[in-house]
Amino acid sequence: MIPEKKITFADSVRGCWLGKNIGGTLGAPFEGQRQLQNVTFYVQKNLAGNPEPNDDLDLQLAWLVLAEYYGLYRLTPRLLGEYWINAVIGPWNEYAVCRWNCQTGFYPPLSGAVDNDVWKWSNGAWIRSEIWACLFPGDPDAAIEFARLDACCDHAGEGIYAEMFTAALESAAFAEKDLRKLIAIGLSKIPEDCRIARSVRLVCDCFDKGEGWIDARNKVVADSEDLGWFQAPANVAFTVLGLLYGGGDFGRTICMAVNCGDDTDCTAATAGSVMGILLGAEGIPEEWKKPIGDKILTKSLNHFNLPLKTPGSVTELTDRVLALQARTASEFPRPRPTDLCSAEAAAALWNKPAYELQFDISFAKIAVEYPDGPLVEPGKRCPLRIRLDPIASMPEFRFRWRLPEGWRSSRTEFCVSGQIYCPTSAETDLTPPDDLADVMSYITLEITSDDRRFPSHVIVPLRLRNSVIHPRFKLDQESARLEEMIRLAQEKAQKYKERKP
Incomplete structure (x- = not known):
């Protein structure tokens, strides 16, 4: 049980980031190991105030910087995509797919949905939901709006639902301390029949029936066997398992998450952040805090391509999050939610199209939706839907x-009549030539209006179907191969540097 104790908002935010750092460090040595573990404490010999660097936290630092620099409500799918190209250097799985897609013009949400079948339901998104929870404490509907914006960069479907679930649970944890109510709030923000909800309910059922945690874990593994390793449904469930069976004890909770196996740094880090919010930094035992200290270390960011310096410590991160939260709440006040379990706002997010590109032109917002996706075949029609949201009423857009x-x-x-505050749409299509061989094609759509004497243009990207393959490395080879690639690149860079006059 979580002790009834008055905890300040600042201490909960600090506890969130401390718990994230602690859990990530605890679970890092076992990442990707699918068997049961028996962890009771850090296995690193001498941390000496140096936590393990963790991409779970890295990307949240980047999003914080962008929100500080541009303003939280000016974050857009295209802006996140641009900085993914510029600043996210992690080479793993969906991170690389997102970068490649953005580089070819497939900005979010296309970047997470296209040619990403292996990883779109995986763990890269829900592990970075804390930033939205801390910026919208006690307001899960606001938190999940940004969680969806974030997750669609490199995920689709269950991968997005996973971050919506954790963001809602973590946001609500600032206002509600009953863990079962928090889980219910998280479940209310995702479709009832999705795989994330199924896995979470399975753990809850096992717990309610008095079954042991190992039995619950094994049932989750069996239920997710068709999905394979490193997938969100099982790992979110392992996190919930740690929270339920941990009984409010910080160390027991994060160790139990690790002991379930698979993506252990992610499960323990998220369990740690939830416990940190509930207990506050002061409530986290000193034995867990002292070895890692206050420092933040990163491994997947190019800091030189970010507009501001990222936080180097939990203290600095806490201070900057608190400042941004206060500024955002002042500039964009929201009414206090009366029903944390309402699904109305969440359902609108579920229905957002996965195959869409958004453009801002001088007099309107334009969205290009690909109902059947942006992958084309020679001589076959590709349907498109053009949506228009003008800044003023105009008789005709051409x-x-x-x-x-x-x-x-x-x-x-084709022509569309445009009225302010009344978005409208038109159906159209493109058919490539019978001898199409280009992997990427870029088609220009020109837009004019009655009272503008100049045209605006948007570039619509299309990709040849089956022209891109992202190979899936075997688990026991992936790390070694990536490390060898990095070593060779470093050697090449050093030789080039030595040759320069």
Whole structure:
């Protein structure tokens, strides 16, 4: 049970980040090991105030910097995609897929949904939800809005639902201390029939029936066997298992999350952050805090390509999050939620299209939706939906495709009437030539209006189907291969540096 104790907001925020650092450090040595573990404390010999660097925290530092620099409500899918290219250097799985997709013009949410079948339900998103919870304490509907924006960079479907679940649970934890109520709030923000909800309910059922934690863990593994390792449904469930069976004890909770196996740094780090919010930094036992100290170490960011310096300590991170939260609450006040379990706002997020690109032109917001996805085949029609949200009422907006040789459209030109505050849409399509061989094609859509004497243009990217493959390394080879690639790149850079006059 979580002790009934008055905890300040600042201490809960600090506890969140301390718990994240502690859990990530505890679980790091066992990451990717699928068997049961028997961990009771850090296994590193001498941490001496140096926690393990963890991408779970790294990307949240980047998003904090962007929110500070641009403003939280000015974060857009395209902006996150640009900084993913510039500043996120982690080479792993969905991170690399996102970078490649953005580099080819497939900005979020396309970057998480296209050619990402292996990793779109994986763990990269829900592990970075704490920043949104801390910026919207006690307001899970606001937290999940940004969690969805974040997660769609490199995930789709269950991968997005996973971050919405953890962001909602963590946000609510600032206002509610009953763990079962927190889980219910998290579940209310994701579809009832999704795999995340199924895995979480399975753990709750086992706990309610008095079954042991190992039995619960084994049932989760069996239920997720069709998905394979490093997938969100099982690992979110392992996190919830640690929270339930940990009984309010910080150390027992994070150790139990690790002992379930698989993505252990993620499960323990998220369990640690939830416990940190509930207990506050002062409530985390000193034996867990002292070995890692206050420092933050990173491994997956290019700091030189971020507009501001990232926090170097938990203290600095806490202070900057508190400042941004206060500024945002002052500039964009929101009414206090009366029903934390309402699914109304969440359902609107579930229904957002996964295959969409957004553009800002001078007089309107334009969205290009690909109902069947942006992958094309020679000679086959690709349907498109153009959505228009103008800044003022205008009698007519004219759209015209600037088609390359061999490309066709059943609606090369079309018109839409635009009214302010009344978004509208039009159906169109593109058909590539029968001999299409280019991996990427970029088609220009020209937009004009009655009272603008100049055209605006958006570039619509399309990709040849089955032209991109992201190989899946075997688990026992992946780390070694990546380390060898990094070593060779470093050697090459050093030789180049030595040759320079």
